[in-house]
Amino acid sequence: MTQAPITQDVLTIPRAAAAGLPNLVGLTRAQMAGALAEFTPPKQVKMRVNQVWQWLYHWGVRDFDAMTNLAKGYRAELAARFVIALPEVMTRQVSADGTRKYLIRIAGGHEVETVYIPEEGRGTLCISSQVGCTLTCSFCHTGTQKLVRNLTAAEIVGQVMLARDDLGEWPEPGVGTGEAGPRLLSNIVLMGMGEPLYNFENVRDGMKIVMDNEGIALGRRRITLSTSGVVPEIARTAEEIGCLLAVSFHATTDAVRDVLVPINKRWNIETLLDALREYPKATNSERITFEYVMLDGVNDTDADAHRLVGLLDGIPAKVNLIPFNEWPGAPYKRSSNNRIRAFATILMQAGYASPIRTPRGEDIMAACGQLKSETERARKSRREIAAEAGL
Template identity: 55%
Template sequence: MSIALDIAHETTTRPVTGAKVPLIGLPKTGVTAALRDFGLNEKEARMRASQLWNWIYVNGTTEFSAMTNIAKGFRTELEQAFSLDRPEIVTEQVSNDGTRKWLFRFRDPAQPNMPPVDVETVYIPEADRGTLCVSSQVGCTLTCTFCHTGTQKLVRNLTAGEILSQVLMARERLGDFPGGTRPDDGGLVPGGDNRAVTNIVMMGMGEPLYNYENVKQALLIAQAGDAISLSRRRITLSTSGVVPYIEPTGREIAVQLAISLHAVRDDLRNELVPINKKWNLESLLEACRTYPGLNNARRITFEYVMLKGINDSDADARELVRLLAKIPAKINLIPFNPWPGSNYECSDWERIERFADIVNRAGYASPVRTPRGRDIAAACGQLKSESERLSKKQRDALEVAETID
């Protein structure tokens, strides 16, 4: 199903003097500064910034014309200078288990001559929550051998606005904003007064800590009480082990941390998660032990994909327990989700249960993650957009432009 959103703006009478400034993703201080540059004094700029912030994040507004507590003439002037643009929905798929996957298309207003880029975002409904899996990059540089996303070359980082726009678009499609309606899907999306999107996980396409500043800004806005207002405990950032940014993540963003571990020996992890050659298990686990705010109520989640005959032995389970000693942790065991061309198989269910039993008896919670959205390639490790079809020349141009910026 292909869907295009109508986000056209009304015609204004004031001539455009340059590219519009995107407001989504700017901190409130940044919105205030942009309004000062637009000619407002400090007091009015702060007041208008608060109004815009509320319309964008609380009400989900995409048109300046709908901002009824702002004078009509000034709304027209704002529309001329600023944008509230969100991505186009290229496709929206719904799994038989209620999982939703969107392919979003972004156009960079700062680089109008560059081709658009596509990313995938996944929504997973459960009885007590709705989790949105958000992407941070177009493609990925990590080449983890069991991950489909890792077969797609990195095109570029997403901006803070593009990261947040995935959240805003999902909330709109799921009826989370005032006046919205839940999809008619037989009750798969949480109903009543509950939010549809209660949790965010940075586990989509890309390595979040290779796009740290944009991810940080997006997640700080997601936490802000006068914006999306999600608790830090309901936001999880997953990294494959970019060790230098783990401590700043805890100190500056203060979200839940998840580590894509997947192996208990450096030689195997070097193969499965090649970033291990740069930051090995010892350095990664030391960064976890000293993660700011770590305690039994704020445990680190270690993600462990179960690969038949590769990392699923009893010895692997016992070594995992030894490695994580004295780290408040939860271990998510992830049945491998197959994808075309993969050389791996999922561990047998009996082997997964035996592995989980060893970990459980050592005192660690080790839930086995139920695969969701496999029928629409929305499960863990299956995300991959069509942006890889950009030519090498186009990708190089994007990288050069990003470096210049």
């Protein structure tokens, strides 16, 4: 069978905001109400917020003139005071397995990557929360890029909106959406570039917008936030977002996790697990997902599997076993398929679901742990070339 070719489309979609005008995208309902209240009669503010909100997040409209249930004068006032601005898609790559990776430019010329993973009858969008990452997890390509800044709520929501643009998923007038019909973008995982809980307020506001029933309307159980273990923010996540939780765990002893996930030196395994035991109680949610990348000879022994079973005691949990996605210069190798299956068997016999993740988008460096902006990757390549040439 001939493998489908990898494609890369260079998209030039101008989305520059007019200088000095605030962006309506990314405002919470309360923030939008405050902004509209400056020129809207008090009794009309709630109604106007509802109208604008639906145009932005249900219909995907980017032009104030298209908001036809608003008077022309009010539309002109909106256009004079605000913009509807999204990040700019620089490149779009499509993997042989259908995975799409977008390189997105945000304010300041910085870039992040967003990945859409199609599945039968559904699709998951992996979004970024920071430019770069501060955690330096040793197995993660993304972690080799230094942290530049947090993304704003507009830039977080903007990734979802851009993906819906590309998928053609904004509804036509008179056509329903949400749980009543199929969704190409049915789930969101905050597993892209960055540590979401180091950008809590913007992530929270972005996800509140995504979850709002009068807009994009993805329920909280359709959203999974992945953290490496920022313990003080875990309870806040339960209270203020209420989404599903995943933890980048990856080791069963502090000695190994200190190397793989250095944040463990600040909040060790015991401290992290104590916080996680309280999370399901606070949200009444489903099981916590423990992400466990399988590294040959590092964390993949039978003894590691048995220790993991003991650590999970008292936590409603499932374990996603992730074959290591190798990248140039990576210091680790992927565990063998037999070793991964043996590890999974021990977990399953103890009663824990332990699916083995199928790597997606490896041919375009879109798999878990491989994200790293193209400009940073090119910059590193130039340095390496110069070093090799003795320049």
